[in-house]
Amino acid sequence: MNEVCKGIRKEILRIAKESGHGHIPTCFSIVESLYAVYESIRHDPRRPLWEDRDIFILSKGHGALAHYCVLAHHGYFPGQGLVSFGSFGSTFGCHADRFKVAGIEASTGSLGHGIGLAVGMALALKIRRSDRRVVTLIGDGEANEGSVWESTLVASHLKLNNLAIIYDDNQSHGRGLQIRNAADKFRAFDCYVTETEGHDVNALKEALSKRAGQVHVIVAHTCKGFGCSTLIKGQYEWHRKSPNDEEYKTLTRELDEAAV
Amino acid sequence: MRRQFRDTIMDLASRDPDIVMIFGDVSVYLFNDFKEKYPDRFYNLGICENTMISVGAGLSAQGIFPFVHTIAPFITERSYEQIKLDMCYNRFGGNIVSCGASFDYAWDGATHHAYTDLAILRLLPEMEVLQPGSRKELDVLIRSQYRNGKATYFRLSDHPHAIDIPVAFGKGVVIEDRRSDVTVMTAGPILENVHAACRGLNVNLVYFHTIKPIDRDLIRRYQDTQIVVIQDAFGLQAAICEVPNVKTVSYGVSDRFHCCYGTLQDVRRTLGLDVDSIRAYLKQLVS
Numbered sequence: 221m222n223e224v225c226k227g228i229r230k231e232i233l234r235i236a237k238e239s240g241h242g243h244i245p246t247c248f249s250i251v252e253s254l255y256a257v258y259e260s261i262r263h264d265p266r267r268p269l270w271e272d273r274d275i276f277i278l279s280k281g282h283g284a285l286a287h288y289c290v291l292a293h294h295g296y297f298p299g300q301g302l303v304s305f306g307s308f309g310s311t312f313g314c315h316a317d318r319f320k321v322a323g324i325e326a327s328t329g330s331l332g333h334g335i336g337l338a339v340g341m342a343l344a345l346k347i348r349r350s351d352r353r354v355v356t357l358i359g360d361g362e363a364n365e366g367s368v369w370e371s372t373l374v375a376s377h378l379k380l381n382n383l384a385i386i387y388d389d390n391q392s393h394g395r396g397l398q399i400r401n402a403a404d405k406f407r408a409f410d411c412y413v414t415e416t417e418g419h420d421v422n423a424l425k426e427a428l429s430k431r432a433g434q435v436h437v438i439v440a441h442t443c444k445g446f447g448c449s450t451l452i453k454g455q456y457e458w459h460r461k462s463p464n465d466e467e468y469k470t471l472t473r474e475l476d477e478a479a480v
Numbered sequence: 481m482r483r484q485f486r487d488t489i490m491d492l493a494s495r496d497p498d499i500v501m502i503f504g505d506v507s508v509y510l511f512n513d514f515k516e517k518y519p520d521r522f523y524n525l526g527i528c529e530n531t532m533i534s535v536g537a538g539l540s541a542q543g544i545f546p547f548v549h550t551i552a553p554f555i556t557e558r559s560y561e562q563i564k565l566d567m568c569y570n571r572f573g574g575n576i577v578s579c580g581a582s583f584d585y586a587w588d589g590a591t592h593h594a595y596t597d598l599a600i601l602r603l604l605p606e607m608e609v610l611q612p613g614s615r616k617e618l619d620v621l622i623r624s625q626y627r628n629g630k631a632t633y634f635r636l637s638d639h640p641h642a643i644d645i646p647v648a649f650g651k652g653v654v655i656e657d658r659r660s661d662v663t664v665m666t667a668g669p670i671l672e673n674v675h676a677a678c679r680g681l682n683v684n685l686v687y688f689h690t691i692k693p694i695d696r697d698l699i700r701r702y703q704d705t706q707i708v709v710i711q712d713a714f715g716l717q718a719a720i721c722e723v724p725n726v727k728t729v730s731y732g733v734s735d736r737f738h739c740c741y742g743t744l745q746d747v748r749r750t751l752g753l754d755v756d757s758i759r760a761y762l763k764q765l766v767s
Contacts, residue, residue, distance in 0.1 A: 318570060326541070327570050330561060336531050337566055340538015347500065347520055347544065367562075370531040378523070 221447060221478045222421045224293065225251045229447050231289045231299065233463065233471055240462045241306035241314055244471075245445035245455055247286035249390035249418070250357060253440050254278075254290040256424035257355055257386070265295040268322040274352050275341055277326045279334025280359035280388065281315040288312055288321065296323040332365030334358070335385065339375045342383040353382040355428070361392035363399055369409070375435045376410040384428060384436045385411075388418065390444040406437040418442030448474040481636045482579055484615035486510045488622050489547065493518060499626075500539055502532050504550025506579065533559045536574040537566035545575065545627055551585075552578035552594035552635065560600060567631035568604045575626050581611070581637035581668065582712045583738065583747040590737045593747075598715030601633050602692040608632040609692040609715070610649075611668040614640045617689045620647040639744055641672035645687065652695035656685040662766055663702040665720060667691060670712045670732075670753060677758035682766055683708075694719040699726060708765065712753055731761055 228251050236242050261274035278287050285305060292299035304310035311320045315329030325341075328334040338356035345352050358368060375383055387406070393399045403413045412432035416423045418440030427438045445451025448471045451458050463471055490513065493499045501514060503524040508515075515522040525532050529550060536546040548555065555578050556563070567573055578597065585592035602609045608630050612618040618636065625632050645653045655675060663684040666674045671687055678685050684702060688695065699707075699720055707728040709717040717730045732753050740750060748754050752761065 326572075327565075330565055333534060333562065333565055336534025336562065337538040337541065337570070337572070339531070340535035341541055342538070343523070343535060344539045344542030344544050347539075348542070367530045367534070370528040371534065374525055374528060374531050374535065377525070 221419065221480055222252060222255070223480050225255055225421065226447070226475060226478060226480060228255065228286070228289045228293060229475055230472065231302070232285055233468065233475070235285060235289070235302045235305050236462050237468045238303045239305035239307065242458065242460045242462045243282050243285060243314065244461070245451045245458050246280070246359070246390070246392070247283050248446045248448065248451060249442040249444045250280075250283050250286050250388050251290070252419045252421050252424055253357055253386050253388060253442070254286055255293075256421050256428060257357070258290055258294050259421070260425050260428040261355060262352070265323070268296060272352060275325050275338070275354045277328065277334045277338045277354070277356040278316070279328055279338070279356050280331065280362050281328030281334065284312075284314060284316045287316060287324070291321070291323040297321070331359070331362040332367035335368055336371040338383060339371050339378070339380065342375070342380040343378055345382055346378070346380065353384065355384045355386065357386040357388060359388050359392060360390060360399060360402065361396070363387065363402070364393060364397045372406065372409045372411065372435070380435050381431070381433050384438060387437055387439045388442055389439050390442040392444060403439045406439070411435045411437040413437045413439060415439045415441065419446055447478050450474060481612070481615055481618055481638065481640045482507055482510055484618050485577060485622070485636060486514070488619045490514060492623065492626070493521070496545070498543065498545050500544050500546050502536055502546055502548045504529055504532055504555065506550045529554045529559045530562050533562035533576070534566045536576075537562070537570060537572035540567070540572040540574045541570070547575045547577055547626070549577045549579070551592065552580045552597055553592065556594070556597035556601060556633070563601065563607075563631060564604050568607055571606070571629070573628070573630040573632065575632050575634065577634045577636060579636045579638070581635050583744050584638050586744050586747045587741045589741055590739055593738060595713040595733050597633070597635065598691050598713050599718060602715055602719055604631070606630055607692060610689060611635045611691055612689050613637070613668045613671050613687075614642065616644065617647050621649055621689065624649045635668070637669040639669050641669050641675070643671060643675055647689065650690050650693050650695060652686055652688045652690070652698040654684070654698070655687050656683070658682055658684055660684050661705045662708065663705040664708050664710055664762065665716070666710045667716045668712065670710065673748070673753060673755045673758060674710050676755045677762060681759070681762055683762060688716060691715050691719050694722060696723050699723045708762070710753070710758060712748070712751070731758070
């Protein structure tokens, strides 16, 4: 496991324990993707609204805690305030508010919305003949939403080669409506598809560096709860759960034992 | 009214490069000149109302003033959450322009009737809801509001009224003030029938093209009279009742599907919204 990503996971665990709010397994499946995005896109944490910045939208908004931790790591804001996560009056809600947190480009939460916004933003940048690009991260469970496929169809129709869609293939869809062969489905929508190991930062960065001539979908094969066997085995139980003292110790130990 | 929509947009677009049109495969032919003149600002996205709204919001996020246009029930009822979250909550506002108001598509049946759009959209924070009743009202209101940064709904009808009234955003209009203790309030194209029905009767007649924000000051002027809301879509009565201590009765659209076909006039007749039925109702009320 990437050393930085291990540290971010520890932050997620600590904040989840202190705040009483969770979504830890889904956060753990996207840590490397988020970290690779902010290592790849053009951005400046000192100027979150820099007019030449690339845009990232977390369409699976319930991964907000991981997003906050990655933004804090990159210097958008101090990480100390994150312990208020989810509390009344906090800047940091369980789903992010773009008016409250530097670096958040869109307030998401209801699934299947962020990708449509990303398509509109990418189209706007095309109209303006800008070289800025847009990256969005969607979940495989989220891809049960018809709007995901509508948006993908529109993006392909508009030939938005400035749009990258990271598909977090953490097998959440397996609980309900299954999406088999996601890569083939995106290819059928005329997207350029890269399949990659979703916990390999270098592989993700390499994928993000590609400039496809069409919409680029990066199917990131990930594991929900990656890094902690307790989370992997107990995904239903841990979906929104916050760890107690004993569980926190167990999860931290499991993370410590993960190879770097 | 759609031709006026095109004419107003053609005029504005010649001076404003930030206007971008998004179509749901409706009215496309009307905008052929726009497409030829501004190919980078014309997009027919086909039949995908949810994504049309999200794309409009995304365009707005980057400083563009989008107009998203298709048939009323589909762009409002189907896409309600996209309007609520992508445009309103995120404050990526844009212009939503529908056609097929109320029972304009009478012959297509209940799937194409639109009488809840005004009512549901006015519930969304900071949304502006406009029901222009004439070509002039549409022209004035688009010019006035399209760059306001808010989610703004313009509801077009193929059956506009022909009554010339002063138009200003957010302002209701007193068509007749007979110092009566009965005041008829109405909105949109149905004004044509209501106006004709009121002729010679001892009633006041007040008209609204702006459903949200509703003109509260004007309503307060008549709050001590009996207010009769004549409406061919839900929304106006609820907006009027936002003013404290106002009591209304409503006449017109009712709590049922209208499972018939025919023409707009046919459906209006079943709702008692033809001139004779409205007049008979008001006569009984006044007497």
